[in-house]
Amino acid sequence: MRGNMGRLSAALAICANAFAATVSSEFLVASAGDVAIIPGWHLQSVTRVPDNMTALSAPGADISSWYRVGARGTVMAGLIENGVYNETDVFFSDNMESVANPSIFDKPWLYREEFTLNPATGQYFTLKTHGITSKADIYLNGVLVTKSDQQQGSYGGNQYDLTDHVKKGANCLLIRAYPTNYLRDFAMGFVDWNPYPADNGTGVWRHVDLAQTGAVSMSPLRIIHNFAAPKNEPVKVTLRTDLINHESIDHRVVVSGTITGPDGHEVAQFNEAFALTSNGKETVALNVTIPNPAIWWPATWGEQPLYTVQADAIMQEPRKTVSDSSNRRQFGIRHVSSNLNRFNDTEFFVNGERFQVIGAGYGPDIFLRFDVEKVRTMFRYMLDMGLNTVRLEGNQEHPELYDLADQMGLMVLAGWECCDKWEAWEYNHDANGVKWSESDYPIAGAAMLHEAEMMQSHASMLGFLVGSDYWPNNKATEVYLDALKAMDWPNPIIASASKRGYPKALGPSGMKMDGPYDWVPPNYWYNDQQGAAFGFGSELGAGVGTPEMGSLKKFMSDADLDTLWKEPDAKLYHMSRYDSQFYDRSIYNKALFARYGKPASLEDYIIKTQMADYEATRAQFEAYSTQQNASRPATGLIYWMLNGAWPNLHWQLFDYYLSPMGAYYGTKVGARLEHVAYDYENQSVWLINHSLEKKGDRQILVDLIDGNGRKISSEKVKATTNPLSSKVVTSLGAVDQIKDIAFLRLILTDSKTEEVLSRNVYWLSPTIDELDWSESDWFYTPVAKFVDYTKLKELNTATLKASVNVLKTPSGDGLTHAEVVLENQSSSPAVFIRLNAVNALSQQDIAPVYWSDNYVTLWPKEKVRVTVAFPEDIQRSLIEITGRNVKKMSLEIHK
Numbered sequence: 102m103r104g105n106m107g108r109l110s111a112a113l114a115i116c117a118n119a120f121a122a123t124v125s126s127e128f129l130v131a132s133a134g135d136v137a138i139i140p141g142w143h144l145q146s147v148t149r150v151p152d153n154m155t156a157l158s159a160p161g162a163d164i165s166s167w168y169r170v171g172a173r174g175t176v177m178a179g180l181i182e183n184g185v186y187n188e189t190d191v192f193f194s195d196n197m198e199s200v201a202n203p204s205i206f207d208k209p210w211l212y213r214e215e216f217t218l219n220p221a222t223g224q225y226f227t228l229k230t231h232g233i234t235s236k237a238d239i240y241l242n243g244v245l246v247t248k249s250d251q252q253q254g255s256y257g258g259n260q261y262d263l264t265d266h267v268k269k270g271a272n273c274l275l276i277r278a279y280p281t282n283y284l285r286d287f288a289m290g291f292v293d294w295n296p297y298p299a300d301n302g303t304g305v306w307r308h309v310d311l312a313q314t315g316a317v318s319m320s321p322l323r324i325i326h327n328f329a330a331p332k333n334e335p336v337k338v339t340l341r342t343d344l345i346n347h348e349s350i351d352h353r354v355v356v357s358g359t360i361t362g363p364d365g366h367e368v369a370q371f372n373e374a375f376a377l378t379s380n381g382k383e384t385v386a387l388n389v390t391i392p393n394p395a396i397w398w399p400a401t402w403g404e405q406p407l408y409t410v411q412a413d414a415i416m417q418e419p420r421k422t423v424s425d426s427s428n429r430r431q432f433g434i435r436h437v438s439s440n441l442n443r444f445n446d447t448e449f450f451v452n453g454e455r456f457q458v459i460g461a462g463y464g465p466d467i468f469l470r471f472d473v474e475k476v477r478t479m480f481r482y483m484l485d486m487g488l489n490t491v492r493l494e495g496n497q498e499h500p501e502l503y504d505l506a507d508q509m510g511l512m513v514l515a516g517w518e519c520c521d522k523w524e525a526w527e528y529n530h531d532a533n534g535v536k537w538s539e540s541d542y543p544i545a546g547a548a549m550l551h552e553a554e555m556m557q558s559h560a561s562m563l564g565f566l567v568g569s570d571y572w573p574n575n576k577a578t579e580v581y582l583d584a585l586k587a588m589d590w591p592n593p594i595i596a597s598a599s600k601r602g603y604p605k606a607l608g609p610s611g612m613k614m615d616g617p618y619d620w621v622p623p624n625y626w627y628n629d630q631q632g633a634a635f636g637f638g639s640e641l642g643a644g645v646g647t648p649e650m651g652s653l654k655k656f657m658s659d660a661d662l663d664t665l666w667k668e669p670d671a672k673l674y675h676m677s678r679y680d681s682q683f684y685d686r687s688i689y690n691k692a693l694f695a696r697y698g699k700p701a702s703l704e705d706y707i708i709k710t711q712m713a714d715y716e717a718t719r720a721q722f723e724a725y726s727t728q729q730n731a732s733r734p735a736t737g738l739i740y741w742m743l744n745g746a747w748p749n750l751h752w753q754l755f756d757y758y759l760s761p762m763g764a765y766y767g768t769k770v771g772a773r774l775e776h777v778a779y780d781y782e783n784q785s786v787w788l789i790n791h792s793l794e795k796k797g798d799r800q801i802l803v804d805l806i807d808g809n810g811r812k813i814s815s816e817k818v819k820a821t822t823n824p825l826s827s828k829v830v831t832s833l834g835a836v837d838q839i840k841d842i843a844f845l846r847l848i849l850t851d852s853k854t855e856e857v858l859s860r861n862v863y864w865l866s867p868t869i870d871e872l873d874w875s876e877s878d879w880f881y882t883p884v885a886k887f888v889d890y891t892k893l894k895e896l897n898t899a900t901l902k903a904s905v906n907v908l909k910t911p912s913g914d915g916l917t918h919a920e921v922v923l924e925n926q927s928s929s930p931a932v933f934i935r936l937n938a939v940n941a942l943s944q945q946d947i948a949p950v951y952w953s954d955n956y957v958t959l960w961p962k963e964k965v966r967v968t969v970a971f972p973e974d975i976q977r978s979l980i981e982i983t984g985r986n987v988k989k990m991s992l993e994i995h996k
C-alpha cells in the first residue's frame with residue numbers, strides 16, 4: 102500500500118461529484134417518542150477542511166470533498182468503504198504495515214450530517230451517544246454542545262439536551278473525533294492479538310441517536326424478576342425506568358404498556374401513574390406477573406422463549422398525549438448465578454443447574470466493522486462445535502450481538518479489556534497504560550452505566566468481568582459497582598479473569614489465567630498444574646488455529662508461504678503484534694517438526710499443522726469435560742481465541758474467511774454433548790455427559806490397531822451415563838503393545854437404538870510427551886521429550902471409495918444439504934481425511950460450511966457417512982478429498 106496518499110487524492114476527486122450535500126425534507130424525528138439513528142455521515146480529516154467548526158457545523162457548508170459513510174464506522178472502515186483502501190490489498194502479506202501513515206491518523210476526523218427537524222413548543226430533543234473513539238467535540242448548528250472532556254471513551258454513552266439549539270428545517274450535527282492512543286484512552290484495543298489498525302479504531306464506531314420527547318422522557322426499561330429455578334410457579338417481573346421531567350412545572354405521567362409472550366400473545370399489561378416535580382428525575386418500578394412462564398435455556402439444554410416488553414409514558418394534562426416510548430425490549434425468564442467452590446474456583450449455575458462454561462474468546466473485526474450476519478455465522482459455528490459461552494474481553498460490540506445470543510442460546514461473558522488504559526493500576530507492572538487520574542473515574546463510570554444498560558435485560562448474559570489480567574482498584578470497583586447497581590444488574594460480577602488479586606468489595610475472581618497461550622502437548626490438560634483441567638481457565642489454549650491452504654493463499658505471498666514452512670523461527674506479520682511473545686511460531690514448530698517430522702513441502706507442513714491443531718483442541722475440550730465433576734472440578738474454560746480480527750495464523754477455531762479447519766473439528770469432537778474420550782496421561786476411557794435429558798444405556802467400543810490395520814486390542818463396555826458428569830469406564834491396557842504408531846477408535850452408541858452418539862479416533866505412540874513443569878512460563882510449559890509420530894508418513898496408501906448424494910433441504914435454512922459416504926477399501930486405516938467443499942468455478946473454498954464431522958480417520962473396511970450444509974448452489978460445487986495417506990480426489994455433485 103505504498104503511495105496511498107496518491108490514491109487518497111484520487112478518491113477525493115471522485116467523491117466531489119458523487120456526493121453533493123443533500124438534505125432530506127423528511128423529518129428525522131417527527132413526534133414525541135420517536136428515536137432515529139443518524140443514518141450516515143460525511144467524513145473528512147480536519148487537515149483537509151477550513152479550521153472553523155462553527156462554520157462547518159452550520160447547514161449548507163461545502164462538503165463536496167467529503168466521503169460518504171454509513172451510520173457507524175471507524176475512520177479506516179469509512180476509507181475502505183470509499184475505496185481509498187482495498188481490504189484484499191491491505192490484508193495481503195505485510196501491506197498493512199505501510200498503510201500506517203501517521204500523518205493521516207494523528208489529527209482528528211470529522212463526522213457531519215444534516216437532517217430536518219420540526220421543533221415545537223413542549224417538544225424536547227436529546228442526542229444519545231453510545232461511544233465515540235477516543236473522544237469527541239460535538240457541534241449542532243454552529244453551537245458547541247459538548248467537549249471531549251465529557252464525551253470520552255469507546256463506551257462513553259451520554260445524553261445531550263439539544264432543545265435550545267435545534268431549528269425548524271435543516272440542522273447540522275458535527276462530531277470531531279480525536280485520535281486514539283490505547284495507552285492513554287479508554288478505547289477498544291487489540292492488546293497483543295494482532296497488529297493495530299492504522300487509525301487505532303478512531304471514530305463514530307457506534308450509532309448516534311436523536312430522540313424527540315414531550316415534557317417527560319423515560320430510559321430503556323430494566324427488567325428483574327424472581328425466577329430462580331423451574332417450579333411451575335408464576336413469575337413476578339419488576340420493570341424499572343428513570344423518568345425525567347424536562348420542564349419546570351410538576352407533571353403527572355402514566356407509564357403504560359404490555360408484555361407479549363414468545364408466541365406473540367399478550368401475557369401482561371401494566372398501567373401506573375407517577376408524579377414528577379419540576380425538573381425532577383424519578384426511578385419508578387412497575388410490577389407484573391407472568392402466570393405460566395416459559396423458561397429460557399442455553400442452547401444445549403432447551404428452548405429460548407423470549408418475552409417482549411414495550412411501554413409509553415403518557416402525559417395526563419392538558420390532554421392524554423404520548424410523551425415518550427421505550428424501545429421494545431426482549432427478555433428471557435432464566436436465572437444465572439455464580440459462586441466460589443471450596444477451591445476458590447468460580448462455578449456458574451443456569452436455572453439452578455451447574456453450568457460448565459465451554460467457551461472461546463471473541464475478536465471484533467480489526468476495523469470494527471460489524472456484520473450481523475457474520476456474527477450469526479460465528480455463533481452458529483460455536484454452537485456447532487458444542488461451545489456454550491462467548492467471552493468478550495473489552496469488545497462489547499453492539500446491541501445486535503446480544504439479541505443474537507438471546508435468540509440462539511449462547512451465553513455471554515462480557516467485561517473490560519486487559520492491559521493498556523483500562524488496567525493502568527499502580528500495581529500492574531505488566532502493561533504500560535497511562536495511570537488513572539481523578540478525571541478518569543467518571544469516564545469509566547459512564548462507560549459501565551452505558552454498557553450495563555445495554556446488556557441488563559439480555560437472557561444470554563452470564564456475567565461481567567470488571568477486570569481481565571488485573572483487578573480494578575477499590576475506587577474504580579466502587580464506580581463500576583455503583584453503575585451496575587444503578588442499572589439493576591441481575592447477573593454475576595467478577596473482579597477479573599485471573600487470580601492475581603482482588604478488591605475487597607468483590608472477593609476473589611475464582612478464575613485462573615495461568616496459560617497456556619502457546620503450544621503444549623495433548624496430555625498437558627490431564628494434569629494438576631497451570632492451565633490443566635481443573636478450576637476455571639479464563640483464556641487458554643495451545644495457540645493453534647492454522648488456516649488451510651485455500652485461506653492461506655488469500656493473504657500470504659509465495660515468499661511468505663515459503664517462510665512459513667521453511668523457517669520455523671521466523672517472525673510472521675500475521676501472528677500476534679510485533680512486540681509480542683507470539684510474533685513467531687517457534688515453540689509450535691519445534692514440537693511439530695519433532696513429533697510429525699520436518700515438513701517436505703508446504704502441503705506437508707499444512708496437513709501436519711492440521712493434525713497437531715486437531716489433537717490440541719480436542720484434548721483441551723475433552724480434558725475439561727472429563728473433569729466436570731472431578732474432586733476439584735473443571736468449572737469452565739475459554740479457548741483463546743474463537744476468531745481473528747483479520748487473516749490470522751493462530752489463536753482461532755475458524756479463520757477470517759469463516760473456513761473451519763483442524764482446530765475447529767478437534768473442538769467439535771472434544772466438546773460433544775455425549776462423548777467418549779481418551780486420557781493420554783492415565784490411559785483411561787471416559788464417558789462424558791453434558792446433557793440434561795439424553796437418557797439410557799450406552800455401549801462403548803474400544804479398538805486399538807497398529808499402522809498396518811492389525812488389531813492390538815478390542816473391548817466392548819456397557820455403561821449408563823449420569824447427570825452432568827463424567828466417569829472412567831475402562832482403561833486402555835494395551836498401550837505397552839504399541840510398537841511405533843497405533844490408532845485408537847472409541848465409539849459410543851445408544852444400546853437400544855444403536856445410534857452412534859460419538860465416534861472418536863486418536864493416533865498414539867508408545868509414549869506420551871514429557872512435560873517439564875518446573876520450566877513453565879506464563880505462556881507455556883516446555884516439553885522435555887516429544888512423542889514420535891513420524892511413522893505416519895510411512896503408512897500404506899489407503900484406497901478410499903467416496904460418493905456424494907444431495908439431501909432434501911430442511912425447510913427454511915436456505916442451505917444446500919448433502920451427504921458424503923466414505924469407505925475404506927484397504928486393510929490399513931485411512932488417516933485424517935479432509936473434506937472440503939469448493940466452488941467449481943472460482944475454485945475457492947466454500948464458507949460458511951457445516952460438516953457433521955470432518956478430518957476423520959477410517960478403520961480398514963470402515964464406512965462412514967458425514968453430512969454437509971452450505972449456502973451455495975450444489976450444481977456448482979465440488980467436494981475435494983485429501984488426507985494423510987489417501988490420494989487426492991474430487992467429487993462432482995449431481996442432483
Ligand SMILES: *[C@@H]1O[C@H](CO)[C@@H](O)[C@H](O)[C@H]1NC(C)=O
Pocket residue numbers: 153154155156
Ligand atoms: C468561523 O465561522 C463563523 C461563521 O461563519 C464566523 O462568524 C467566524 O468569524 C469564523 N471564525 C474564524 C476564526 O474565522
Ligand SMILES: *[C@@H]1O[C@H](CO)[C@@H](O)[C@H](O)[C@H]1NC(C)=O
Pocket residue numbers: 184187188189190
Ligand atoms: C480489491 O482488490 C482485489 C484484487 O487486488 C479486487 O479483486 C477487488 O475487486 C478489489 N475490491 C474492491 C472493493 O475494489
Ligand SMILES: *[C@@H]1O[C@H](CO)[C@@H](O)[C@H](O)[C@H]1NC(C)=O
Pocket residue numbers: 203206207280281282283284297299300301
Ligand atoms: C495507537 O496507539 C498506540 C499506543 O497503543 C500509539 O503508540 C500510536 O501512536 C497510536 N496511533 C495513532 C495513529 O495515534
Ligand SMILES: *[C@@H]1O[C@H](CO)[C@@H](O)[C@H](O)[C@H]1NC(C)=O
Pocket residue numbers: 337339386387388
Ligand atoms: C414491586 O416488587 C418489588 C420487588 O418484589 C417490591 O420491592 C415492590 O414493593 C413492589 N412494588 C409494588 C408497587 O408493588
Ligand SMILES: *[C@@H]1O[C@H](CO)[C@@H](O)[C@H](O)[C@H]1NC(C)=O
Pocket residue numbers: 443444445609
Ligand atoms: C479462598 O480465598 C479466601 C479469601 O482470599 C482464603 O482465605 C482461602 O484460604 C482460600 N481458600 C483456598 C482453598 O484457597
Ligand SMILES: *[C@@H]1O[C@H](CO)[C@@H](O)[C@H](O)[C@H]1NC(C)=O
Pocket residue numbers: 730731732823824826827828
Ligand atoms: C462424577 O460422576 C460420576 C457419575 O455420577 C461418578 O461415578 C464419579 O464418581 C463422579 N466423580 C467424582 C470425583 O465425584
Ligand SMILES: *[C@@H]1O[C@H](CO)[C@@H](O)[C@H](O)[C@H]1NC(C)=O
Pocket residue numbers: 627780783785829832
Ligand atoms: C486415573 O484413572 C483412575 C481410574 O482408572 C482414577 O481413579 C484417577 O483419578 C485418574 N487420574 C486422573 C488424573 O484422572
Ligand SMILES: *[C@@H]1O[C@H](CO)[C@@H](O)[C@H](O)[C@H]1NC(C)=O
Pocket residue numbers: 790791792793794795796797798799821822823824825826
Ligand atoms: C445425562 O445427564 C442427564 C442429567 O443431567 C440425565 O438425565 C441423563 O440421563 C444423562 N444421560 C444418560 C445417557 O444417562
Ligand SMILES: CC(=O)N[C@H]1CO[C@H](CO)[C@@H](O)[C@@H]1O
Pocket residue numbers: 924925926927928961962
Ligand atoms: C467393504 C469393502 O469395500 N471392503 C474392502 C476393504 O478393503 C479390503 C482390502 O483392500 C477389501 O478386500 C474389501 O473388499
